[in-house]
Amino acid sequence: xxxxxxxxxxxxxxxxxxxxxxxxxxxxxxxxxxxxxxxxxxxxxxxxxxxxxxxxxxxxxxxxxxxxxxxxxxxxxxxxxxxxxxxxxxxxxxxxxxxxxxxxxxxxxxxxxxxxxxxxxxxxxxxxxxxxxxxxxxxxxx
Amino acid sequence: xxxxxxxxxxxxxxxxxxxxxxxxxxxxxxxxxxxxxxxxxxxxxxxxxxxxxxxxxxxxxxxxxxxxxxxxxxxxxxxxxxxxxxxxxxxxxxxxxxxxxxxxxxxxxxxxxxxxxxxxxxxxxxxxxxxxxxxxxxxxxxxxxxxxxxxxxxxxxxxxxxxxxxxxxxxxxxxxxxxxxxxxxxxxxxxxxxxxxxxxxxxxxxxxxxxxxxxxxxxxxxxxxxxxxxxxxxxxxxxxxxxxxxxxxxxxxxxxxxxxxxxxxxxxxxxxxxxxxxxxxxxxxxxxxxxxxxxxxxxxxxxxxxxxxxxxxxxxxxxxxxxxxxxxxxxxxxxxxxxxxxxxxxxxxxxxxxxxxxxxxxxxxxxxxxxxxxxxxxxxxxxxxxxxxxxxxxxxxxxxxxxxxxxxxxxxxxxxxxxxxxxxxxxxxxxxxxxxxxxxxxxxxxxxxxxxxxxxxxxxxxxxxxxxxxxxxxxxxxxxxxxxxxxxxxxxxxxxxxxxxxxxxxxxxxxx
Numbered sequence: 001x002x003x004x005x006x007x008x009x010x011x012x013x014x015x016x017x018x019x020x021x022x023x024x025x026x027x028x029x030x031x032x033x034x035x036x037x038x039x040x041x042x043x044x045x046x047x048x049x050x051x052x053x054x055x056x057x058x059x060x061x062x063x064x065x066x067x068x069x070x071x072x073x074x075x076x077x078x079x080x081x082x083x084x085x086x087x088x089x090x091x092x093x094x095x096x097x098x099x100x101x102x103x104x105x106x107x108x109x110x111x112x113x114x115x116x117x118x119x120x121x122x123x124x125x126x127x128x129x130x131x132x133x134x135x136x137x138x139x140x141x142x
Numbered sequence: 143x144x145x146x147x148x149x150x151x152x153x154x155x156x157x158x159x160x161x162x163x164x165x166x167x168x169x170x171x172x173x174x175x176x177x178x179x180x181x182x183x184x185x186x187x188x189x190x191x192x193x194x195x196x197x198x199x200x201x202x203x204x205x206x207x208x209x210x211x212x213x214x215x216x217x218x219x220x221x222x223x224x225x226x227x228x229x230x231x232x233x234x235x236x237x238x239x240x241x242x243x244x245x246x247x248x249x250x251x252x253x254x255x256x257x258x259x260x261x262x263x264x265x266x267x268x269x270x271x272x273x274x275x276x277x278x279x280x281x282x283x284x285x286x287x288x289x290x291x292x293x294x295x296x297x298x299x300x301x302x303x304x305x306x307x308x309x310x311x312x313x314x315x316x317x318x319x320x321x322x323x324x325x326x327x328x329x330x331x332x333x334x335x336x337x338x339x340x341x342x343x344x345x346x347x348x349x350x351x352x353x354x355x356x357x358x359x360x361x362x363x364x365x366x367x368x369x370x371x372x373x374x375x376x377x378x379x380x381x382x383x384x385x386x387x388x389x390x391x392x393x394x395x396x397x398x399x400x401x402x403x404x405x406x407x408x409x410x411x412x413x414x415x416x417x418x419x420x421x422x423x424x425x426x427x428x429x430x431x432x433x434x435x436x437x438x439x440x441x442x443x444x445x446x447x448x449x450x451x452x453x454x455x456x457x458x459x460x461x462x463x464x465x466x467x468x469x470x471x472x473x474x475x476x477x478x479x480x481x482x483x484x485x486x487x488x489x490x491x492x493x494x495x496x497x498x499x500x501x502x503x504x505x506x507x508x509x510x511x512x513x514x515x516x517x518x519x520x521x522x523x524x525x526x527x528x529x530x531x532x533x534x535x536x537x538x539x540x541x542x543x544x545x546x547x548x549x550x551x552x553x554x555x556x557x558x559x560x561x562x563x564x565x566x567x568x569x570x571x572x573x574x575x576x577x578x579x580x581x582x583x584x585x586x587x588x589x590x591x592x593x594x595x596x597x598x599x600x601x602x603x604x605x606x607x608x609x610x611x612x613x614x615x616x617x618x619x620x621x622x623x624x625x626x627x628x629x630x631x632x633x634x635x636x637x638x639x640x641x642x643x644x645x646x647x648x649x650x651x652x653x654x
Contacts, residue, residue: 114311
């Protein structure tokens with residue numbers, strides 16, 4: 001058995017007691033491997049007695065799961081209405097320049113800090129009241 | 143000296159952790175409490191009830207020796223706090239979120255204990271008396287929903303808390319979960335007692351890591367009090383549409399977050415086909431107060447018309463004094479935006495306020511005297527939604543915002559129904575053509591063989607007519623609020639700021 005099969009087996013076992021465990025399982029797999037690839041989908045499908053199509057349908061539906069791993073650090077930038085009203089769009093050009101090919105910029109809609117935008121998130125760390133210089137700093141440190 | 147600093151995600155994003163460390167390293171005891179909700183003052187330092195904010199590391203010494211220019215005086219007497227009627231957020235700023243003793247010392251579990259003493263039917267009667275309506279947006283009376291679930295046959299029922307707060311300008315759910323997680327859990331347990339459910343789920347969006355952590359921590363600490371009611375926190379996966387209740391149920395079951403057709407109502411066939419109460423965080427967080435002695439009539443004494451109780455209103459966007467403002471229904475936007483919010487942060491005139499998140503209408507300053515009330519908003523083709531306000535100054539491009547509304551709908555549509563899935567894409571194209579000045583026939587249409595094709599340019603007015611028609615189809619043909627309410631921001635922007643679409647107001651007026 002491959003390492004991946006072993007680890008996914010452990011993840012499946014850890015969620016065996018839950019009702020409707022697919023999303024929690026996918027979160028764990030995404031966290032462990034940085035993606036949910038076709039091999040993982042097949043293993044999960046077998047473990048839960050679902051079709052691979054069922055699992056793939058769920059993986060492809062949600063923004064949080066990806067089919068291939070991206071080794072780059074990710075900076076999430078909110079571009080929803082409140083951050084727009086506070087000028088996030090004007091920061092995007094310099095943010096893209098700062099990110100270059102090294103950092104992945106990911107647009108999200110709302111980080112819940114809407115009174116103090118523009119906002120960004122790296123991992124579980126949030127940043128608020130960003131201006132161009134501060135956002136560039138966040139991206140460079142990512 | 144005892145120093146209190148919020149550990150709300152907003153305060154942390156603005157450097158509250160380092161600030162707390164700085165005070166601790168000087169030998170002071172630091173309590174990490176919930177946020178008062180005055181976001182422009184975060185990180186707010188609270189010493190013996192007196193506030194200092196927004197504090198930075200450079201302010202530490204001045205705050206300690208009392209010479210800081212950032213002093214705001216007694217926090218509880220600050221006009222922003224004093225003008226509020228805090229029922230749901232009564233403990234905000236006062237307790238440590240995951241400290242069970244703090245919660246018990248501030249009236250925690252009084253509602254649950256009384257609920258258990260009076261029993262299921264009496265609980266529902268009191269919730270009905272309170273006039274509480276669902277705070278997620280639809281405003282359906284909570285008591286009627288609970289009664290339906292209670293009357294539904296079957297031994298297994300569920301309580302599902304919708305904490306998938308994806309709307310821009312909303313953060314009240316997050317503040318409840320991060321600032322007072324026991325309170326929400328108490329609300330769930332009371333709902334369980336009322337309808338005979340022993341299992342609850344809280345579906346939290348993955349963008350709220352702090353809320354997830356604190357809910358789990360609080361759950362572990364109070365499981366023995368909630369028992370036999372059990373509760374589990376489930377994490378969403380980045381789909382906005384999962385804030386719609388049936389889509390949320392599918393997601394909880396481990397399926398694609400596609401919307402279900404109603405009927406059957408979730409109250410009768412919900413999670414795993416069982417009768418299910420699906421309530422928003424704010425609805426369930428209003429419950430413990432209502433279940434206290436005399437709470438229902440106290441709650442009912444607030445508000446106007448059929449909109450009873452208080453609403454935690456979220457002031458966001460380009461506003462000077464942003465934050466959480468819990469107040470009885472009936473307040474006007476003028477008071478909220480100017481008197482309380484202090485106008486725009488940029489200092490420029492207010493151009494528009496979007497009420498109710500990405501699916502809410504843009505309100506023109508001429509309409510600022512409408513009272514905050516479900517029916518009054520519906521009457522002007524607007525909605526209260528989750529009571530988030532996004533303020534825009536006069537630099538806002540409303541044509542661009544209308545396009546964004548369609549673009550957002552296209553990106554987040556679950557794909558189940560055609561008006562939303564395809565309509566949103568066509569909506570973006572239409573708005574692009576309106577902004578470009580109309581539609582020129584393409585090469586194929588101009589070919590001599592195409593006898594019936596129009597060879598004339600479609601004018602802006604004709605395109606606007608098409609957009610209006612499309613919005614009508616989406617509004618009445620979509621399965622859920624995503625496709626059904628996207629026309630609100632689009633049409634309100636078109637109605638009030640036609641010049642942002644056409645360059646001149648004349649053409650649009652002709653089309654109306």
